[in-house]
Amino acid sequence: MFNLDWFQLFNSLAYSSGIIYGIICNLPRDIRFKRENMLYLGLLPGPEEVKLHKINHYLSPIVDELLEFWDGVDLPSTDLHPTGKRIRMAVICCSNDIPAARKLCGHISALVGCHRCYKIANISGRKLNYGGFDNMTEWFVQKDLNKYLRNAERWRLCKSKYERKKHVSKTHVRWSELLRLPYFNPIRFFVVDPMHNLFLGIAHWIVKRLWIDGGKITKTHLKLMEKRAKKIQVPVDLGRIPSKIATGEGFSGYTADQWRSFIMIYATPIMWDLLDETNQKILANFVRACTLLVCRIVNKSALLEVHYRLHQVARLIEENYGQEKITPNIHLSLHIVECC
Ligand SMILES: [Zn+2]
Structure with missing residues (x-):
């Protein structure tokens, strides 16, 4: 790769x-x-x-x-492989x-x-x-x-x-x-990387651009979310999110890993009641798609569901925020399943 x-x-x-x-x-x-x-x-x-x-x-x-x-x-010969080895x-x-x-x-x-x-x-x-x-x-x-x-x-x-x-x-x-390269296919081989697309791209976009900038999540909400997040105990290997959700314009300097933890563990319990029904649907579909995709083994029926969920996220955003909010990342998320 x-x-x-x-x-x-x-x-x-x-x-x-x-x-x-x-x-x-x-x-x-x-x-x-x-x-x-x-x-x-x-x-x-x-x-x-x-x-x-x-x-x-x-x-x-x-x-x-x-x-x-x-x-x-x-490859040259070694004690283990006295005749060497041809590799491609x-x-x-x-x-x-x-x-x-x-x-x-x-x-x-x-x-x-x-x-x-x-x-x-x-x-x-x-x-x-x-x-x-x-x-x-x-x-x-x-x-x-x-x-x-x-x-x-x-x-x-x-x-x-x-x-x-x-x-x-x-x-x-x-x-x-x-x-x-005689075998290179620039369309199929150029995959949509879920880490960049889902966590650094869409998670960030939904929370910061749609909800915080759009006034759905206020400064008071952010402080409340920060308080709630501090009460959640996660296993050490899962990577805690920085406790400073409310600092600056919110979620300052979050890495892909921290966005992942935020979406998969924290987002639903700490912000569900702060969102209206439409935004709850956006969050629920997005969290479900991410949860299925980060599994070590992903089967085909799960992929069908991922595609359905990501498509729902895109449509809900378009219906409620207008088509100018559909970013390249949101479009590219529709290709994640074929890349898988
Ligand atoms: Zn496309």
């Missing part, structure tokens, strides 16, 4: 560096992300994030090596936050259109959004891979910056060096 992530090197200075790394999916998942088992493929020195197709300069040498691994590489390797997915994955795979920004289906962002209303579910059967169809690949190739033939720009706004596709 291929990953790209950005991090800040210093506390007091905006200096973004990036790392491209690989995870070996054959390993059991509890040791996959141990430092000694990760493959460090490239370091992007910064100080700013690499823009758009310029990521290809970093990808190119990595892809050369991946091509060798696809054909097969002989393929990238099976890219799992990152959405902007990073779009750069890797050559897709246009999530604000313009979906990379998996034919949904295009609406420009009606004050800002771009993914609202409008009535004609879902028309656009909720997987994109045509061959057309995508043809358009990516054509991007390479563009002769000027202007021509490339025109090509991207028409086709939504750029060239990515990863497309040199």
Whole structure:
């Protein structure tokens, strides 16, 4: 599994560096992300994030090596394996936050259109959004891979910056060096990562943007929630949420893990009676979808329910808050089940 992530090197200075790394999916998942088992493929020195197709300069040498691994590489002999061992390797997915994955795979920004289906962002209303579910059967169809690949190739033939720009706004596709891998499918392999999508994306959006900014949850409510949260005792391995729910504009600096604990353990008992019936429905559907998805083993009937619940969340938000509140993340959550 291929990953790209950005991090800040210093506390007091905006200096973004990036790392491209690989995870070996054959390993059991509890040791996959141990430092000694990760493959460090490239370091992007910064100080700013690499823009758009310029990521290809970093990808190119990595892809050369991946091509060798696809054909097969002989590991040297050891005492345990005196004849050595021939291994092959393929990238099976890219799992990152959405902007990073779009750069890797050559897709246009999530604000313009979906990379998996034919949904295009609406420009009606004050800002771009993914609202409008009535004609879902028309656009909720997987994109045509061959057309995508043809358009990516054509991007390479563009002769000027202007021509490339025109090509991207028409086709939504750029060239990515990863497309040199004969098996790579930039639509299917670019999965929607539930951690970014559900916890850092939608949970944050519902609680902060819809409820706190929308005045459904007031400062007094936040203080009450904080008081209630302090009374909940959770097992040590579950990760307590920071007790400061009411500080600042609410939920300051929550990590993905803390949003997960908040949604799955705290949200229902501490805020249920503060919400009206519609928002209770949004919360209940969202909590249920998350609860099913974080199970170690997820069966197909559970996935059907997840899709139904996430679809309900999206529709309820649209009906009650308007279509401009349907963010790219809310749309992408409809693809989580097919990614699973
Ligand atoms: Zn889509």
